[in-house]
Amino acid sequence: MSTNTARAAGRHFLHIPGPTPVPDRVLRAIDTPIIDHRGPEFQKLAYKALDGIKTIFKTKNPVIIYTATGTGAWEAALANTLSPGDKVLMVETGQFATLWKNMAQRLGLVPEFIKGDWRSGADPAQIEARLKEDKAHEIKAVCVLHNETATGCLSDIAAIRKAIDAAGHPALYMVDTISSLGSADYRHDEWGVDVSIGGAQKGLMLPPGLSFNAISDKALAASKTSKLPKSFFSWEDMLNLNKSGYFPYTPATNMIQGLAVAIDMLHEEGLDNVFARHDRLAEATRQAVKTWGLEMLCRDPKYYSSTVTAVLLPEGYNADQFREQAGAFHISYGMSFGPYLGKYFRIGHLGDINEPMLLGGLSVTELALDVAGIPHNKGGVQAAIDSLAKDAKARLSR
Secondary structure (H helix, E strand, O other), X not given: OOOXXXXXXXXXXXXXXXXXXXXXXXXXXXXXXXXXXXXXHHHHHHHHHHHHHHHHHOOOOOEEEEOOOHHHHHHHHHHOOOOOOOEEXXXXXXXXXXXXXXXXXXXXXXXXXXXXXXXXXXXXXXXXXXXXXXXXXXXXXXXXXOEEOOOOEEOOXXXXXXXXXXXXXXXXXXXXXXXXXXXXXXXXXXXXXXXXXXXXXXOOOOOOOOEEEEEOHHHHHHHOOOOOOOOXXXXXXXXXXXXXXXXXXXXXXXXXXXXXXHHHHHHHHOHHHHHHHHHHHHHHHHHHHHHHOOEEOOOOHHHEOOOEEEEEOOOOOOHHHHHHHHHHHOEEEEOOOHHHOOOEEEXXXXXXXXXXXXXXXXHHHHHHHHHHOOOOXXXXXXXXXXXXXXXXXXXXXX
16 A cells, blocks of 8 residues: 655654653553553552652652643642642743743732743742742742753752741742653652652653652641642542552553553662763763854753753754754754744753664754754764763773
8 A cells, every 4th residue: 555655764763852752661561451440450550659659759758640741730739739819939940830830820829930031940049039028928839840841951959948948938849840850860858849740751751641749748738728629630539549559530550550660660770870871961962062063042051951951043043944854854852932932942861761862863963953054063973972981981980
C-alpha cells in the first residue's frame, strides 16, 4: 500500500523539555494486562509506588498520586490549602509561573506577582522583603517554580525557605518541581517545603498522565480549614484510601506500573549519579551554545538549569521558523513564550538521556543552524565533547 508520505528512517531526536523519551523498560511495564484496581495485586503495586515516590521527593510524609498532568497538581495544591480571597505571593520567572498565577486568580485567590524579566530565577531577597512588609500576615502562601521550564532558570529553594524564615512569616511554601524532579537535587523535607508539585512526564521518564502533591504536616493542617471547593483533587479522600493501598476512583493502573519501574531505575543509577549526569550534560550544552556565539535566555550562571537550556537567536531570526526547519532533520525543540515569543528555542536535556544522545542532538542543532543560515561560530559540538571529556577524566582520576 502506497502513501503520500515517505518513511523517515531512524529515531526522532526529542529534545523538548518534556515529555521526554520513555525508556523501553518503562514501556514494557506499562504494556501489561490490566489488573483489578480493587484487588491484592494492585494493592501491592500501589504501596510500592506510594512509598517509592516519597524517596524521589525526599520526604517521609505522604505523596498523593493524581491521574492528571502537572496542571492538575497545581490546582490540588492551591485548592486543598487555601480559601477564597486568600493572598498568595508568586514570582514571575516565566510562562509556567504566569500560568500558575492565572490559575490562582480563576480559583478566587488574590495572587501578588513579583515581576521578573524571565531571565533569572526567584530572588530570595525580594521574597523576604515583601514578607517583612506583610505585618498582618495576609499572604497565606509563597509559590515558586524550582525550575522554570520556559526559560531554563533554576531557583534556590533552600535559600527561599531561609528567606521566609528570616521574615518570620507563617505562609505556606509551595514549589513546582515538574521539570526538575528526578533530574535535579530536590529535598522536600530538608528544605521545609509544604507542598511540592510534580509531574511524571519529565525526569520520571513516563508518558504524561500522572502528577503529585508531596505534603507537609503544616499543609495537611491547613487543608482542614481550607474552603476552596475540591472533589476529584481532595487530599482527604486520597489519603484515606491510600492507607489501604487503594484510590477513591479508578487510578491509571498501567501508568502506576510504569512509575514503580521508573523509580527503581532512578535508584539503580543512584539519585546523586542521576543529578550529576544531568549537570554534566547541561554544562556541555551550555559550552556548545557559548561556542556558537549565541546567548542563553538565563543570564546568571547561579540560575542555570540542569534540565533545559533556552537559546536566543540573533535579532531578525525567528526561532519558530528555525524549529520548523530543524524538524527536517528529525529533531524537536521546545518553543518560546511571552515577551520572547519567536526569539528563542529550548534544548531539553533531561530524563533518560546520556552523552551519545546529547552529542547527536547538538550535532543536528549545529547542522540546522548552518542550513537555516543563522549566524554562528563552528565548533559547538567539539566544545561539548571537550566539556564531557574533562568531566570524565576528573571522575576516572578519583
